[in-house]
Amino acid sequence: MSLKATALPNPSVSQERPVTNDPVQGGRQFAFLLVDKFSMFSLAAAIDTFRSANRLLGRDFYGWTTVSADGDPVMASNGLPLKIDYSVADLPPVDILFVSVGLTTEFPGKSKVLAALRSWGRRGNALGALSVGSYLLAEAGQLDGYRCTIHWENRAGFVERFPDINCTGNVFEIDRKRYTCAGGTTSIDLMLEIVRGDFGSNLANGVANQFQHERIRSAGDRQRVGPERDLTGKSEKLRRIVELMADHLDEPLSAVQLAKSAGLSVRQVERLFLRHLNVTPGRYYMRLRLERARELLRQTNMPILDVAIATGFTSHSYFAQSYRLQFGRPPSEERRTTY
Structure with missing residues (x-):
């Protein structure tokens, strides 16, 4: 469709408050x-x-x-x-x-x-x-x-x-x-x-x-981020714990703190994760931190040590070892890769 560069008159078409003050009658x-x-x-x-x-x-x-x-x-x-x-x-x-x-x-x-x-x-x-x-x-x-x-x-x-x-x-x-x-x-x-x-x-x-677009989302609707894709139809308490994990990647919370947030015991949280996600809470939390580290390595110029600190690692060597175990390559190689 060709573009028509024309001035637009005042709005009168909309029956609801428009999302902008732009005129709408003329196209x-x-x-x-x-x-x-x-x-x-x-x-x-x-x-x-x-x-x-x-x-x-x-x-x-x-x-x-x-x-x-x-x-x-x-x-x-x-x-x-x-x-x-x-x-x-x-x-x-x-x-x-x-x-x-x-x-x-x-x-x-x-x-x-x-x-x-x-x-x-x-x-x-x-x-x-x-x-x-x-x-x-x-x-x-x-x-x-x-x-x-x-x-x-x-x-x-x-x-x-x-x-x-x-x-x-x-x-x-x-x-x-x-x-x-x-x-x-x-x-x-x-x-x-x-x-x-x-x-x-x-x-x-x-x-x-x-479009068979089932529901029109509003500006207040949150994106379904990576971890939440695992949680469709899962326990509300599990979702709450995972959201808390995602909000505390730089300073990881203890198992006791996570359990307390959901009104559960540490053992109950472990059973919840194993039943719904087939992984322990500790391993799941580690995966979230390492996935965030990969995002930072790919998308920023932050030094690798700063990336480690930003994802809750106090030891560079432990970060590098954990990263390699999760993704099969060291952080330095991830940084050199172009996507």
Whole structure:
């Protein structure tokens, strides 16, 4: 769909309080700034939400376009090339400029992209990010003073690198003119919130039904992080203990403290873990700490000793030994690996 760079009149379509103050009657235009290895799934989920809304509306209310550093085609993480409509220098006015990157935030033309994001933000324009795209917004200084989110797998590295930014663990966040989501199916939820703000819940629900999207999540819904995938349908007390473990990776809690938090004895906690997860609490806790260490090694430049300390290890040698046992390689080799 071609982009129409037009001024938009005041809103009167929505029957509910809109999620933004942007006008909606004349149509809305979005741009997606892509770099090599971007997530095709996250992009398609976002765009198809607007396509389906247009279909149910019976008119092309939502428009979209693609952007890259130089206007050249980009390759998605699944190997598919994508034709690009504009370079960052030629992008006409749009309602929101979304950023989508891959697992690495280093790429050719990065300086141009960061400069464009800063310029866009200085002019008071709205910016958004799908998944790891929040990294680029943060690097460009466009999340300072804003609430945001990022995919759970990248959150630890993001928080270490940008400790002053309020990065939640929610599926998406809308904070004034900043729109961020965790990627994947949360791209649908974020775009449905925009649709809901423009036209109300009936249209948003209709789009969700087209996708067989069982439940539209709200900004307050938490992401299902790694450990929680093990806990679907499990004991509530088990879930509480695992959440407590995940919140105390740098200073691990004792078995007695964990048991007390759930109103159980140490032996009862052991039986709970063995029955539901087939592992002892100590081994499960160690796995969480080492998985966090791997995230930090892959996503930050923290010295290995600092990574060890940040995940509750007081001995570098014990950390290295535990890491090798868990992942089959030492931390130093993990740091050299590019993903």
